Amino acid sequence: MNALLLILDGVGGLRSNKGTALEEANKPNIDELAREGATGLMHVIGRGIVPGSDTGHLAIFGYEPKKYYHGRGPFEALGAKLELKHGDIAFRANFARVEKGIVVDRRAGRIETSEAKKLEPLINGIEIDGVRVIFKSTTEHRGVLVLRGEHLSPDVSDTDPHKTGVPPLKAKALSDEAEFTANIINKLSQTIAERLEGKKANYLLLRGAGRMHKAPSFYEKYGLKAAAIAGGALYKGVARYVGMDVLEVEGATGDKHSNFKAKFEKAKEISEDYDFVFLHVKATDSFGHDGDLEGKKSIIEKIDKLIPIIKDYFDLIVITGDHSTPCIYKEHSGHPVPLLAYGKYVRKDETMKFDEFEAMKGGLGHFKGLELMDMILNWLKKQKKFGS
Numbered sequence: 001m002n003a004l005l006l007i008l009d010g011v012g013g014l015r016s017n018k019g020t021a022l023e024e025a026n027k028p029n030i031d032e033l034a035r036e037g038a039t040g041l042m043h044v045i046g047r048g049i050v051p052g053s054d055t056g057h058l059a060i061f062g063y064e065p066k067k068y069y070h071g072r073g074p075f076e077a078l079g080a081k082l083e084l085k086h087g088d089i090a091f092r093a094n095f096a097r098v099e100k101g102i103v104v105d106r107r108a109g110r111i112e113t114s115e116a117k118k119l120e121p122l123i124n125g126i127e128i129d130g131v132r133v134i135f136k137s138t139t140e141h142r143g144v145l146v147l148r149g150e151h152l153s154p155d156v157s158d159t160d161p162h163k164t165g166v167p168p169l170k171a172k173a174l175s176d177e178a179e180f181t182a183n184i185i186n187k188l189s190q191t192i193a194e195r196l197e198g199k200k201a202n203y204l205l206l207r208g209a210g211r212m213h214k215a216p217s218f219y220e221k222y223g224l225k226a227a228a229i230a231g232g233a234l235y236k237g238v239a240r241y242v243g244m245d246v247l248e249v250e251g252a253t254g255d256k257h258s259n260f261k262a263k264f265e266k267a268k269e270i271s272e273d274y275d276f277v278f279l280h281v282k283a284t285d286s287f288g289h290d291g292d293l294e295g296k297k298s299i300i301e302k303i304d305k306l307i308p309i310i311k312d313y314f315d316l317i318v319i320t321g322d323h324s325t326p327c328i329y330k331e332h333s334g335h336p337v338p339l340l341a342y343g344k345y346v347r348k349d350e351t352m353k354f355d356e357f358e359a360m361k362g363g364l365g366h367f368k369g370l371e372l373m374d375m376i377l378n379w380l381k382k383q384k385k386f387g388s
């Protein structure tokens with residue numbers, strides 16, 4: 001028995017003068033799964049809690065975010081294929097251009113990936129006060145930076161001012177234990193600026209500090225061999241964090257132009273090798289942030305056309321989101337997300353289509369994200385008995 005979990009990022013919506021993207025979209029294949037299966041509403045972290053994409057996915061995978069979430073940095077670093085150790089402090093980094101002490105370009109003139117890659121050895125391997133720096137440049141101006149050593153803390157503020165026309169910020173300690181780390185970051189920023197002097201990208205801005213906190217793997221927790229198909233580094237990172245195999249798919253970019261078909265083909269191709277496949281689509285969320293109902297609807301319609309590729313290759317298909325991103329909200333919201341489950345051991349309900357309002361009547365009722373993996377194990381007939 002195998003399962004496909006399709007996450008349409010930020011898929012939940014609110015009605016305005018029109019219906020939600022799920023209501024407006026023409027999606028016969030997904031609606032058929034709803035008709036033949038069951039639907040309900042998932043409170044991803046808890047009622048009214050607004051999930052981030054990272055914490056939302058952790059909850060869905062059954063990892064209590066309050067315990068396992070220690071900042072975004074480690075997920076980005078894992079997504080960039082860095083090996084992290086328990087206690088490492090990771091940041092998102094971007095090359096910037098600073099002139100006369102002022103940030104004039106936060107992307108260093110949209111530096112090319114190949115050009116940025118050449119700067120990597122100037123930063124990677126620096127040591128300051130016994131702390132080792134690991135740096136990897138990823139795409140264009142972006143990168144990830146890791147501090148490895150004793151007495152480090154993630155409670156430090158960003159050096160990225162998140163705007164131009166101001167100086168880069170000094171890292172501040174947000175707790176007493178973080179003084180040492182803030183000091184390291186400020187010395188490091190200086191050292192990096194010296195090493196990059198005369199280059200187009202002459203500064204490295206840091207943000208999103210987080211501490212790597214080892215977690216039991218998906219296989220240890222559930223006995224399921226799991227794979228992830230995703231474009232964005234954050235999602236790949238969360239999947240690697242829980243020990244999934246992250247598969248590379250040509251053209252899976254994590255944006256609106258991602259090769260969705262290739263991702264579905266990949267899921268089909270590996271369906272016999274894995275018990276659990278997590279397939280992530282980001283663009284629904286991006287259009288939600290843009291307030292673009294037509295765009296969000298068009299992605300749902302594109303995905304719907306791909307459902308036949310995988311339909312007969314999985315015993316259980318679950319479709320949901322990691323949070324709502326209503327177009328009239330342009331942000332993540334705490335509204336529950338609709339979820340549909342289709343499979344041999346799913347108790348069919350009366351719902352006829354897949355959207356937020358039909359799901360209110362669904363047989364799965366209201367449940368929390370942290371309950372989903374138990375429900376999935378039960379639908380796969382792999383749940384262990386509690387008691388005798």
Ligand SMILES: [Zn+2]
Nearest residue numbers: 009010053322
């Ligand atoms: Zn998300």
